[in-house]
Amino acid sequence: MNVDGVVAVMTGGASGIGFGVAQALAKRGAKVVLADIEAERALAAAETLRDQGLEATSCYLDVIDQASWDATADLAFGHWDQAPQLLFNNAGVAGPGTVHGVSRQTWAWVFKVNVEGVYLGVKTFAPRMLDSGLPCRIVNTASEHALGLPDSAKGGISAAYTSAKHAVMGYSLCARRDFAGTNLSVGVVCPGPVATDIWNSFRNRHGDFGGPRLLVVEGEVPMSRSLPFATAGERIVEQVEDDAFFIFTNGPNEAEVIETYQAEVTAAMAAFRQRYGV
Numbered sequence: 001m002n003v004d005g006v007v008a009v010m011t012g013g014a015s016g017i018g019f020g021v022a023q024a025l026a027k028r029g030a031k032v033v034l035a036d037i038e039a040e041r042a043l044a045a046a047e048t049l050r051d052q053g054l055e056a057t058s059c060y061l062d063v064i065d066q067a068s069w070d071a072t073a074d075l076a077f078g079h080w081d082q083a084p085q086l087l088f089n090n091a092g093v094a095g096p097g098t099v100h101g102v103s104r105q106t107w108a109w110v111f112k113v114n115v116e117g118v119y120l121g122v123k124t125f126a127p128r129m130l131d132s133g134l135p136c137r138i139v140n141t142a143s144e145h146a147l148g149l150p151d152s153a154k155g156g157i158s159a160a161y162t163s164a165k166h167a168v169m170g171y172s173l174c175a176r177r178d179f180a181g182t183n184l185s186v187g188v189v190c191p192g193p194v195a196t197d198i199w200n201s202f203r204n205r206h207g208d209f210g211g212p213r214l215l216v217v218e219g220e221v222p223m224s225r226s227l228p229f230a231t232a233g234e235r236i237v238e239q240v241e242d243d244a245f246f247i248f249t250n251g252p253n254e255a256e257v258i259e260t261y262q263a264e265v266t267a268a269m270a271a272f273r274q275r276y277g278v
């Protein structure tokens with residue numbers, strides 16, 4: 001997809017990977033809407049892009065709130081008087097806890113933002129994108145956690161996050177099937193470790209789920225060994241330009257996760273066939 005001149009909406013665009021992708025898009029001539037629950041940070045981020053001579057605006061968006069999705073869509077269609085052709089469902093949060101130790105609040109919040117947030121984005125934008133008749137693309141952010149179970153997560157601290165990202169992958173596969181043959185295509189980003197504020201996700205936890213807290217999740221991959229978000233952004237945009245469905249950032253991390261998973265499934269299927277002869 002040629003991104004030059006298109007309007008692109010980025011959820012979670014105020015920081016991290018979302019900002020990196022938005023910057024890479026804007027450098028290629030896209031007009032970007034940074035939509036984020038951290039509205040002031042999004043405002044400053046858009047200003048940073050405009051200072052570089054790029055086209056950007058920002059708005060408040062809470063991905064679990066339909067009214068703010070409607071307002072974001074109105075802004076995205078109205079600001080440049082041009083239908084958006086790209087939606088990045090990038091906003092996401094992480095929360096700690098083993099499969100039995102994770103609190104119901106954390107479980108519910110992580111699924112609400114990471115999974116329902118993506119669904120609401122598609123529900124809001126897909127009908128209008130289909131109506132526009134323009135070549136459009138929705139790119140959902142899953143994770144290397146959607147490809148199996150990363151080594152970094154084997155301490156069992158991210159049961160809700162890993163499970164939610166598998167759901168984003170399943171939903172993205174369904175979206176690709178459901179929009180096949182239309183003007184709307186789909187991609188799914190599976191980042192490996194990228195240096196961002198993800199480990200401090202509780203800063204944005206909603207009141208209904210316990211409210212904000214300063215909690216940096218320990219035990220995951222140290223940020224110092226992670227990819228800079230600007231590099232991740234460039235790589236993601238290059239793969240969007242190639243119309244890729246599966247989009248990666250790091251390479252070795254994602255390969256290790258999926259190869260381990262595939263080897264286990266292949267071995268289990270071979271054992272099953274041998275036993276039942278089917």
Ligand SMILES: NC(=O)c1ccc[n+]([C@@H]2O[C@H](COP(=O)([O-])OP(=O)(O)OC[C@H]3O[C@@H](n4cnc5c(N)ncnc54)[C@H](O)[C@@H]3O)[C@@H](O)[C@H]2O)c1
Pocket residue numbers: 011012013014015016017018035036037038061062063064090091092093094113141142143144190191192193194195196197198199201204226
């Ligand atoms: N950083 C990594 O190593 C990594 C790896 C795999 C996947 N991811 C995924 O990448 C995406 C971006 O995360 P990041 O690493 O850049 O983290 P980040 O915390 O730097 O950025 C996330 C952004 O989402 C926003 N946000 C949070 N809740 C929101 C809500 N309810 N509504 C709207 N905006 C909201 C935050 O304000 C923030 O700007 C997430 O989906 C994350 O799960 C990150």
